[in-house]
Amino acid sequence: MNRAPGNPPGQEPRWLTAEEQHVWRSYIQASTLLEDHLDRQLQRDAGMPHVYYGLLVKLGESPRRRLRMTELARYAKITRSRLSHAVARLEKNGWVRREDCPSDKRGQFAVLTDEGYEVLARTAPGHVDAVRQAVFDRLTPEQQKSLGEIMRIVAEGLEPGGTGADLPWLR
Amino acid sequence: MNRAPGNPPGQEPRWLTAEEQHVWRSYIQASTLLEDHLDRQLQRDAGMPHVYYGLLVKLGESPRRRLRMTELARYAKITRSRLSHAVARLEKNGWVRREDCPSDKRGQFAVLTDEGYEVLARTAPGHVDAVRQAVFDRLTPEQQKSLGEIMRIVAEGLEPGGTGADLPWLR
DNA sequence: GACAGCTCCTTGAACGTTAAACAAAACCGG
DNA sequence: CCGGTTTTGTTTAACGTTCAAGGAGCTGTC
Numbered sequence: 157m158n159r160a161p162g163n164p165p166g167q168e169p170r171w172l173t174a175e176e177q178h179v180w181r182s183y184i185q186a187s188t189l190l191e192d193h194l195d196r197q198l199q200r201d202a203g204m205p206h207v208y209y210g211l212l213v214k215l216g217e218s219p220r221r222r223l224r225m226t227e228l229a230r231y232a233k234i235t236r237s238r239l240s241h242a243v244a245r246l247e248k249n250g251w252v253r254r255e256d257c258p259s260d261k262r263g264q265f266a267v268l269t270d271e272g273y274e275v276l277a278r279t280a281p282g283h284v285d286a287v288r289q290a291v292f293d294r295l296t297p298e299q300q301k302s303l304g305e306i307m308r309i310v311a312e313g314l315e316p317g318g319t320g321a322d323l324p325w326l327r
Numbered sequence: 328m329n330r331a332p333g334n335p336p337g338q339e340p341r342w343l344t345a346e347e348q349h350v351w352r353s354y355i356q357a358s359t360l361l362e363d364h365l366d367r368q369l370q371r372d373a374g375m376p377h378v379y380y381g382l383l384v385k386l387g388e389s390p391r392r393r394l395r396m397t398e399l400a401r402y403a404k405i406t407r408s409r410l411s412h413a414v415a416r417l418e419k420n421g422w423v424r425r426e427d428c429p430s431d432k433r434g435q436f437a438v439l440t441d442e443g444y445e446v447l448a449r450t451a452p453g454h455v456d457a458v459r460q461a462v463f464d465r466l467t468p469e470q471q472k473s474l475g476e477i478m479r480i481v482a483e484g485l486e487p488g489g490t491g492a493d494l495p496w497l498r
Numbered sequence: 499g500a501c502a503g504c505t506c507c508t509t510g511a512a513c514g515t516t517a518a519a520c521a522a523a524a525c526c527g528g
Numbered sequence: 529c530c531g532g533t534t535t536t537g538t539t540t541a542a543c544g545t546t547c548a549a550g551g552a553g554c555t556g557t558c
Contacts, residue, residue, distance in 0.1 A: 169451070169452030169455055169456065170455070170456075170459065171455060172455060172458070172459075172463070175471070175472075175475075176463055176471065178475055179471050179472075179474055179475035179478070180458060180462070182474075182475050182478035182479045182482060183462075183474065183475075183478045184381070185404055185478070185482045186478035186479070186481040186482035186485070187358045187362070187478070188403075188404045188405070189404050189481075189482055189485040189486070190481060190485060191358070192404070193485050195516095196516095199516090199517095205543095205544075207544090208544095210355070224506090225506075225507065226505085226506065226507080232359075233356055233359040233360050233363070234359070234545095235545090235546075235547095236506075236507060236508085237507085237508080237509085237545085237546070237547080237548095238544085238545060238546075239507090240507065240508055240509080241508090241509095241544070241545075242544085242545095244508090245543090245544085257506095260505095260506080260553075260554075261552080261553055261554085262505070262506040262507065262552065262553045262554070263506065263507085263553095264506080264507065264508095280340070281340030284340055284341070284342060284343060285340065285341075287343070287351060288341065288343075289484075290481060290484060290485055291351070291354075291481055292343070292347055294480050294481060294484050295477060295480065295481075299473065299476070299477050299480075300346070300347065300350055301346075301350070302470065302473045302474075302477065303350055303353075303354065303473075303474075303477050304346075304349055304350035304353050304354075305470070306466060306470050306473065306474050307350070307353035307354045307356070307357035307358070308353045308357070309465050309466065309470075310357040310360075310361060310461060310462055310465060310466075311353060311356045311357035311360055313460075313461060313465050314357070314360040314361060314364050314461055315360070366546095367546095370546090376513095376514075378514090379514095395536090396536075396537060397535085397536065397537080405515095406515090406516075406517090407536075407537060407538085408515085408516070408517080408518095408537085408538080408539085409514085409515060409516075410537090411537065411538055411539080412514070412515075412538095412539095413514085413515095415538095416513090416514085428536095431523075431524075431535095431536080432522080432523055432524085433521095433522060433523045433524070433535070433536045433537065434523090434536065434537080435536080435537065435538095499558105500557100500558095501556105501557090501558090502555100502556090502557090503554105503555085503556090503557105504553105504554080504555075504556100505552105505553085505554070505555095506551105506552085506553080506554090507550105507551095507552090507553105508549105508550085508551085508552105509548100509549085509550080509551100510547105510548095510549090511546100511547090511548095512545100512546085512547085513544100513545080513546075513547095514543105514544080514545075514546090515542100515543080515544070515545090516541100516542085516543075516544090517540100517541095517542090517543100518539100518540090518541095519538105519539085519540085520537105520538080520539080520540100521536100521537095521538085521539100522535100522536085522537090522538105523534105523535085523536080523537105524533100524534080524535070524536090525532100525533080525534070525535085526531100526532090526533080526534090527530100527531095527532090527533100528529105528530090528531100
């Protein structure tokens, strides 16, 4: 509730144009609907929200099906705190197990269990289908490519570690 | 945890190609980072999450600064339950007020208060700035246009009321 | 080798979201 | 106008997320 940053008092903000507003609205609506849709789909078929599913996928792709907590959090773009809670829940389900890191006594590995792997194997096809139906089946190859480029740019701009500005001398 | 739908047992699912996977990953990462970023920005500057802010915006744009609960929920793409909770909170802040609907005794209007309007006026420039910096300043006009089209298509496909498939005879 | 500062991860409390169940009013068909 | 159905909005409890704080181990410096 402080002053909005980036707008020195007395300066007219650069509002979005009508076109930009439409784009932004479409983005918000689509991303909201899509995330909701996938959350419901996975909650129903796999018993977990989309983010949790993504964690299992990431673990499944990793060597020895394990990843340090911080690394997993970084991949999934979530906070370590959130990951801690999430892994606690997945552990209760028997889908993930924690293991101590031998080389760093602070460290923990999250390890995908066999049971976790099976949930993944059983539910992945349905999830891929959902993604296909909601996104890829509706877009031309050009649009798919374009979407990838656009989202990569946006992600890079927000990556922790990036400054958020193309102005290195400001940091 | 039931069988995944859309994949009759014994049929090989249509996995995503490598390109599709990259696109999807970029999308997930960007949308996660972006929503987090905006949530934090608004939590800090306006004392509410992004969704709540969107509700105030929508009310502010509406005639007499009011909207029926169901209509507001529909615009914001959230459930009525979620809206009930949200409005309860915004009401506590004094930013929204409820009013009975004269023509339908079940109905409620959510009304943006003067105080709510002021929060909006004070914080909108900062929010627009954040959106610009994260998205529009990084994309070419062609990419912006493309993003709009793509997201419109995805949103339409998920719109409650749409079947989610181009196969009307399946419903 | 000790101190300072940093990284890793967890915790608890406050907050937001979801799902299911519900009451009240409106609607609709006979 | 009666009875069933739908619509509207809320409620409760379980669950997920965030934020701030903190404990424990690592690391670099003098």
